[in-house]
Structures are given as structure tokens and as C-alpha cells.
Amino acid sequence: MTDYLAATMAMLGPAQNRYAEPSAWDRLHADLGIRLPADYQLIVDAYAPVQLNGHLRLGHPATERWNLGQEIRATIQAWSEVPWDELDLDADEDPRQLLGLEELRFGTRNGLWPLASTDRGETVFLDAAADATRLVVNFNETWAEHRMRFTEWLYRYLIGEDMTGPNSSAFHPGPVKLQHLPMSASERPEPWYGPDRGM
Numbered sequence: 001m002t003d004y005l006a007a008t009m010a011m012l013g014p015a016q017n018r019y020a021e022p023s024a025w026d027r028l029h030a031d032l033g034i035r036l037p038a039d040y041q042l043i044v045d046a047y048a049p050v051q052l053n054g055h056l057r058l059g060h061p062a063t064e065r066w067n068l069g070q071e072i073r074a075t076i077q078a079w080s081e082v083p084w085d086e087l088d089l090d091a092d093e094d095p096r097q098l099l100g101l102e103e104l105r106f107g108t109r110n111g112l113w114p115l116a117s118t119d120r121g122e123t124v125f126l127d128a129a130a131d132a133t134r135l136v137v138n139f140n141e142t143w144a145e146h147r148m149r150f151t152e153w154l155y156r157y158l159i160g161e162d163m164t165g166p167n168s169s170a171f172h173p174g175p176v177k178l179q180h181l182p183m184s185a186s187e188r189p190e191p192w193y194g195p196d197r198g199m
Contacts (some may be wrong), residue, residue, distance in 0.1 A: 004152040005039050010177050011158055013194040015046035018180075024062035028069045033109065038117060038133040040150040044068065049181040053172045055118040055159065057181065066181045075114040075123065076107035095136060095143040099127070112136055115150060121165045124153070139164040159199070173199050 009015065037194040048058040049066035059068035082101045084096065084104055091097050095112075097136045098106050105111035110129040120139070134155050135146045144165045146153050157163040160171025175193040182189055 001051075002122070002152075004142060004149065004155045006044060008155045008158070009041065009046065009192050011155070012043075012047060012178065013176075017045055019048070019060045020045040020060040024060075028061040030174075031107075032072065032107075032113070034113065034128055035151055036113070036115070039124065040126075041152060043080045043149075048177060049183075051119075051179045053170060054069060054156075054179075055120055055170050055175050056157065057118065058116050059181075061160055063183065065178065065183050068071075071117075072107075072114055075117070078110070079106045079114075094141045095138070098143050098145055101138065109181040111174055120164075120168070120170070122165075124150075126150070137164045142166070143186055144168075 015199065025036075025041060044058055044060055048060040048068075053058050057066075059066040059071045059083045061068040084094070087094075096102065106125075107113060108128070112125040113128055115124050115135075116128050121189055122137060122139040125138070126132065128146075132149055133147060135148065135150065137144045137146065142165045144163075148156075153163055157170070158176055160169045162168045164170075175196055176190050177193055178187055179191040180189040
């Protein structure tokens with residue numbers, strides 16, 4: 001069985017742990033009222049705030065800019081304001097049908113929690129009711145369900161599988177491109193690349 005955390009980090013290269021701070025996670029978890037998955041925390045601590053392959057963004061709970069807690073709260077608020085009952089949705093556009101729920105909740109103990117987003121408008125959610133083994137992704141008015149942990153999802157995303165919906169691959173051949181997100185208005189971080197992966 002594949003160790004997806006090890007396989008993903010092998011693609012991304014050595015961990016940098018620039019902002020790794022256990023107390024920041026403790027504060028975030030106390031504020032949210034849930035614990036985010038351990039594999040997700042390890043990836044975030046190792047590389048974030050970062051953009052992967054020019055699209056996928058990960059925030060960090062210990063930074064002022066690209067702060068994970070602020071991003072989670074803002075995303076929860078935006079999605080909670082969607083009037084689901086008033087929308088005329090097809091089956092693939094209604095996450096309630098995908099998840100078998102009468103009511104959709106964001107940011108509750110059994111609701112959806114945003115973990116990552118892309119510049120293409122995709123949002124990756126953790127289904128807190130599924131004990132870190134179900135992710136739900138929104139992309140272009142459609143929803144996709146993945147019964148897996150975050151690092152397996154990320155690994156499959158980086159190797160070019162359709163992980164945000166049909167025909168959604170964002171594959172980039174060659175090493176994974178990583179770029180720190182700017183920590184000030186004037187900063188222009190240079191990208192760097194993970195090891196060769198024979199792709």
C-alpha cells in the first residue's frame with residue numbers, strides 16, 4: 001500500500017518548515033472546534049504558504065498573510081450564504097445529492113471545511129463527518145467526492161489525475177513547481193522545483 005505522505009513529499013522535495021509552530025495549530029483547532037487531519041498539517045508545515053504548479057494554494061496558521069484560519073473562516077462564510085434551496089441545480093451541481101444530505105453545512109462539527117483552493121476557482125473541502133477520509137471538491141459548478149486522505153488526493157492531483165471533477169486535470173510534466181506566496185506587497189518570491197520524477 002502506498003504511503004502517500006512520503007510519496008507526496010518525495011515529489012515536493014525537502015521540507016522547509018519555515019513557519020512550523022505547534023502552538024499555531026493548537027490555537028487554530030481551538031478556534032475551529034475541530035482538528036484538521038495530521039497529514040494535511042505535515043504538508044502545510046513543510047511548505048506553506050505556497051502555490052504548487054502555479055495553481056493550488058495552501059495557507060498556514062502561523063502567518064499573518066495567507067493565514068489558514070482567516071482563509072477557512074472567509075470561505076465558510078461565503079459558502080454558508082449560498083441559498084441552496086432557492087437554486088435550480090442539476091444532480092452534479094448539488095452537493096447535498098452527492099453527499100446524501102438534506103442540509104449542507106459549512107464549518108460545523110459534521111460539516112465541510114475548506115483546506116485548499118486554486119486560482120482556477122476550485123475549493124477542496126474536508127468532510128468532518130467522515131473522519132478525515134472524505135474530501136469534497138467544488139469546481140465550475142460541479143462537485144466531486146474522493147474517499148481518501150488529503151495526501152493521497154494531493155499526490156493524485158500532482159500526477160495529473162482528474163481530482164477536482166471530470167476533465168479537470170492540471171498536470172504539469174517534469175518536477176513539481178513550488179513558489180512561496182508573497183509575505184509583503186513588494187515581495188516577489190522566485191519559484192523552485194522538486195526532484196525529477198520521470199514525468
